[in-house]
Amino acid sequence: xxxxxxKILQYTKKARRAQKTxxxxxxxxxxxxxxxxxxxxxYVVYNGFVSDLHREYPVIAKGxxxxxxxxxxxxTLVFIVNNSVRIEELSAQDIIDFYCGEVxxxxxxxxxLKVKTFALDMxxxxxxxxxxxxxxxxxxxxxxxxxxxxxxxxxKKVAATIGAIGFINPEKMERARNxxxxxxxxxxxxxxxxxxxxxxxxxQKKLRYLKEEDMRAIFxxxxxxxxxVNGIDLHxxxxxxxxxxxxxxxxxxxxxxxxxxxSLNAVHVDNQTDLMSVINRNEGAVGFTSYFYLKNxxxxxxxxxxxxxxxxNLTLSYLIEEPKKFGKVGGVSTIILNTVFMILLTVIMAxxxxxxxxxxxxxxxxxxxxxxxxxxxxxxxxxxxxxxxGLFGMLVFVDFxxxxxxxxxxxxxxxxxxxxxxxxxxxESLKSVPRAYREESFALGATRWQTVCGVIIPTAVPxxxxxxxxxxxxxxxxxxxxxLTLGNSPTLARNLFSSARVLSVHLYLLATEGISFxxxxxxxxxxIVIILIVNTVATQLIKKMNKMHKA
Amino acid sequence: MKKNYKIRxxxxxxxxxxxxxxxxxxxxxxxxxxxxxxxxxxxGKSTYLRTLNRMxxxxxxxxxxxxxxxxxxxxxxxxxxxxxxxxxxxxxxxxNPFPMSVYDNVAxxxxxxxxxxxxxxxxxxxxxxxxxxxxxxxxDRLHQPALGLSGGQQQRLCIARVLAVxxxxxxxxxxxxxxxxxxxxxxxxxxxxxxxxxxxxxxTHNMQQAGRISDYTGFFLNGILIEMGTTxxxxxxxxxxxxxxxxxxxxx
Ligand SMILES: Nc1ncnc2c1ncn2[C@@H]1O[C@H](COP(=O)(O)OP(=O)(O)O)[C@@H](O)[C@H]1O
Ligand SMILES: [Mg+2]
Numbered sequence: 001x002x003x004x005x006x007k008i009l010q011y012t013k014k015a016r017r018a019q020k021t022x023x024x025x026x027x028x029x030x031x032x033x034x035x036x037x038x039x040x041x042x043y044v045v046y047n048g049f050v051s052d053l054h055r056e057y058p059v060i061a062k063g064x065x066x067x068x069x070x071x072x073x074x075x076t077l078v079f080i081v082n083n084s085v086r087i088e089e090l091s092a093q094d095i096i097d098f099y100c101g102e103v104x105x106x107x108x109x110x111x112x113l114k115v116k117t118f119a120l121d122m123x124x125x126x127x128x129x130x131x132x133x134x135x136x137x138x139x140x141x142x143x144x145x146x147x148x149x150x151x152x153x154x155x156k157k158v159a160a161t162i163g164a165i166g167f168i169n170p171e172k173m174e175r176a177r178n179x180x181x182x183x184x185x186x187x188x189x190x191x192x193x194x195x196x197x198x199x200x201x202x203x204q205k206k207l208r209y210l211k212e213e214d215m216r217a218i219f220x221x222x223x224x225x226x227x228x229v230n231g232i233d234l235h236x237x238x239x240x241x242x243x244x245x246x247x248x249x250x251x252x253x254x255x256x257x258x259x260x261x262x263s264l265n266a267v268h269v270d271n272q273t274d275l276m277s278v279i280n281r282n283e284g285a286v287g288f289t290s291y292f293y294l295k296n297x298x299x300x301x302x303x304x305x306x307x308x309x310x311x312x313n314l315t316l317s318y319l320i321e322e323p324k325k326f327g328k329v330g331g332v333s334t335i336i337l338n339t340v341f342m343i344l345l346t347v348i349m350a351x352x353x354x355x356x357x358x359x360x361x362x363x364x365x366x367x368x369x370x371x372x373x374x375x376x377x378x379x380x381x382x383x384x385x386x387x388x389x390g391l392f393g394m395l396v397f398v399d400f401x402x403x404x405x406x407x408x409x410x411x412x413x414x415x416x417x418x419x420x421x422x423x424x425x426x427x428e429s430l431k432s433v434p435r436a437y438r439e440e441s442f443a444l445g446a447t448r449w450q451t452v453c454g455v456i457i458p459t460a461v462p463x464x465x466x467x468x469x470x471x472x473x474x475x476x477x478x479x480x481x482x483x484l485t486l487g488n489s490p491t492l493a494r495n496l497f498s499s500a501r502v503l504s505v506h507l508y509l510l511a512t513e514g515i516s517f518x519x520x521x522x523x524x525x526x527x528i529v530i531i532l533i534v535n536t537v538a539t540q541l542i543k544k545m546n547k548m549h550k551a
Numbered sequence: 552m553k554k555n556y557k558i559r560x561x562x563x564x565x566x567x568x569x570x571x572x573x574x575x576x577x578x579x580x581x582x583x584x585x586x587x588x589x590x591x592x593x594x595g596k597s598t599y600l601r602t603l604n605r606m607x608x609x610x611x612x613x614x615x616x617x618x619x620x621x622x623x624x625x626x627x628x629x630x631x632x633x634x635x636x637x638x639x640x641x642x643x644x645x646x647n648p649f650p651m652s653v654y655d656n657v658a659x660x661x662x663x664x665x666x667x668x669x670x671x672x673x674x675x676x677x678x679x680x681x682x683x684x685x686x687x688x689x690x691d692r693l694h695q696p697a698l699g700l701s702g703g704q705q706q707r708l709c710i711a712r713v714l715a716v717x718x719x720x721x722x723x724x725x726x727x728x729x730x731x732x733x734x735x736x737x738x739x740x741x742x743x744x745x746x747x748x749x750x751x752x753x754x755t756h757n758m759q760q761a762g763r764i765s766d767y768t769g770f771f772l773n774g775i776l777i778e779m780g781t782t783x784x785x786x787x788x789x790x791x792x793x794x795x796x797x798x799x800x801x802x803x
Contacts, residue, residue, distance in 0.1 A: 436647040444660040445637035548650045548696045
């Protein structure tokens with residue numbers, strides 16, 4: 001008796017332990033799944049809304065409105081742009097590219113806009129200095145550049161020309177500030193220069209660029225060997241302009257931060273010639289000066305600096321502007337609309353077809369041989385890779401039926417693709433309608449069709465809607481079959497036969513053609529949001545209908 | 552002169568595949584009376600009831616021979632099944648309102664039979680719910696979900712739903728077996744009202760109920776109608792030993 005009791009007790013203990021383990025394992029499984037899902041969606045949405053990039057530049061990470069052309073700061077200038085340009089700052093290299101015509105569009109501002117350069121002519125001393133020090137000996141103004149005589153005229157012209165950029169004397173900054181049509185931009189114009197040995201390859205190592213904090217460490221004396229900043233084994237020799245020179249003040253402000261002090265064991269110089277001779281005499285030496293000067297005289301000795309750029313990615317303008325230049329600039333408005341068209345057309349075609357087939361299978365067909373093979377056929381269809389539907393659509397709808405690459409061919413193909421999903425979910429939800437409802441309805445003298453329309457479909461609608469949502473999900477996520485049948489024209493589809501690019505295809509092209517990963521993420525985020533909207537709307541609908549289903 | 556009955560079955564046999572569930576049933580059902588069918592579970596009461604409005608047509612394996620007359624018309628030969636079910640309504644064991652509003656439930660039948668006008672539907676719905684004695688309880692929630700009603704209310708709603716089609720026979724298959732005693736009493740009172748206008752055939756598991764409410768009683772056993780007569784005779788003066796045993800609770 002006692003023994004038996006003990007045995008039972010032991011068994012209970014064991015069962016409890018098993019229960020505990022099972023609970024832990026299941027909890028883990030659920031936890032891991034949720035973490036992964038949240039991670040994926042969070043990653044895409046974060047990158048969709050925020051573009052967080054590390055880029056290397058030949059200039060330091062910050063700059064101010066007043067740009068020093070040379071070390072001496074005798075001649076400084078201020079750059080202004082027309083208000084149409086969505087940009088707050090540029091690098092000195094951008095300035096050179098614009099004025100010599102290397103870059104002709106405001107791609108850097110993600111705008112489809114021509115760059116119109118304005119320069120002071122040679123009669124103005126600043127005009128002369130600009131042409132000598134910015135363009136230098138090798139470059140010349142682009143052929144569309146326009147010259148103006150003075151600052152007043154410059155401000156007026158830049159204010160009046162969309163996409164314009166120009167420069168003025170700093171004394172006239174107030175005038176520019178008061179003109180609502182122009183804005184003053186910051187220019188990053190100071191660069192780092194080092195002894196050629198710093199760039200050598202030793203032990204398979206080479207300095208590629210400096211991180212911002214490494215640059216700060218070098219000039220504030222916290223780093224002593226290039227190895228500490230991902231360089232080769234070489235002693236660091238910081239070379240500084242005297243602190244009372246304007247360029248040193250700017251460098252301290254923009255590169256070090258005002259709270260930092262310059263390195264105590266730095267070599268100090270007070271002119272450009274000394275700077276370069278000190279640097280070129282000491283292996284491991286590094287200093288700073290005007291980028292324009294270095295670009296013209298020592299282009300190979302410029303040390304690149306990495307900058308973290310956090311900017312909003314998915315902005316309103318991305319939603320409402322048309323795509324330009326393969327999506328490099330502009331937005332995705334037409335592509336969003338095309339996607340909506342595709343969803344609507346697919347739903348309009350696939351829902352009645354799929355639900356009709358499901359009703360036939362569950363309510364009319366019984367369990368004959370024909371039905372079983374039909375069902376097998378739809379099940380098989382569900383497992384066929386979408387690219388095969390794409391091929392079929394291309395050969396049959398596009399070519400044979402002559403529907404061209406367009407909305408109709410595309411949505412017909414997608415319809416075929418999602419039909420099995422809709423049929424299967426609709427069948428399940430029709431089957432789950434209680435038999436009693438059918439009997440009650442028949443007993444009231446209803447025909448089968450009246451019963452289907454009056455009781456069965458209304459009861460099954462929530463389940464049917466779930467299938468439609470799944471289908472929409474597949475449709476908006478589909479790429480391969482869509483490219484083959486719907487094409488990828490980024491313009492708004494005008495009719496059923498016009499080729500149209502949808503979001504998934506746009507995303508695919510942005511990523512595979514290396515156009516822009518940020519834009520790919522922004523597009524992905526829009527896709528997720530569309531699915532979210534569809535889901536929410538459907539859930540609300542289902543909730544509303546379920547009110548009648550519940551006590 | 553030969554008496555007219557509302558429903559007559561002659562030599563009715565029913566098979567589920569190879570299994571015979573009803574054997575040579577001859578039964579006459581009187582106008583505007585309540586006829587109770589009793590017998591142990593599985594003896595074929597439900598099956599018999601369902602032959603009367605051809606609900607067994609929905610089961611593929613069922614084979615029937617013999618005749619069922621409704622108002623002297625052979626319902627398996629000379630009657631449209633839709634028309635028949637309109638005339639012979641059915642209330643099931645478990646109340647099963649559709650997942651729609653109270654109003655739509657009652658209006659379902661009339662709508663199915665082509666009535667679309669709102670005023671007409673309104674008056675049918677009100678009349679039927681009143682006749683089923685639930686008006687007081689649902690009048691202010693006509694457009695709320697019917698599934699929100701209590702079990703007893705749901706069953707009376709199902710009766711209202713049947714009445715809305717304006718039948719003259721109502722078949723009931725153990726309509727109170729899923730209900731509490733109070734709801735059961737309400738339904739029994741209702742049946743007493745209804746028999747003024749309708750011929751009612753009710754299957755019941757509960758002999759006291761049969762005794763309380765019915766005018767005639769038929770006793771089934773193993774697919775055979777053992778005995779049929781006035782309720783008084785069946786209960787107090789049964790002719791067959793088996794009936795007597797069943798009534799006195801010796802089996803079943
Ligand atoms: N759909 C069916 N298919 C096969 N056999 C059935 C079916 N319905 C009932 N039966 C059988 O017919 C017999 C009578 O059943 P039923 O009429 O439901 O009895 P009761 O209502 O008197 O309890 C039972 O043996 C039952 O198993
Ligand atoms: Mg039964």
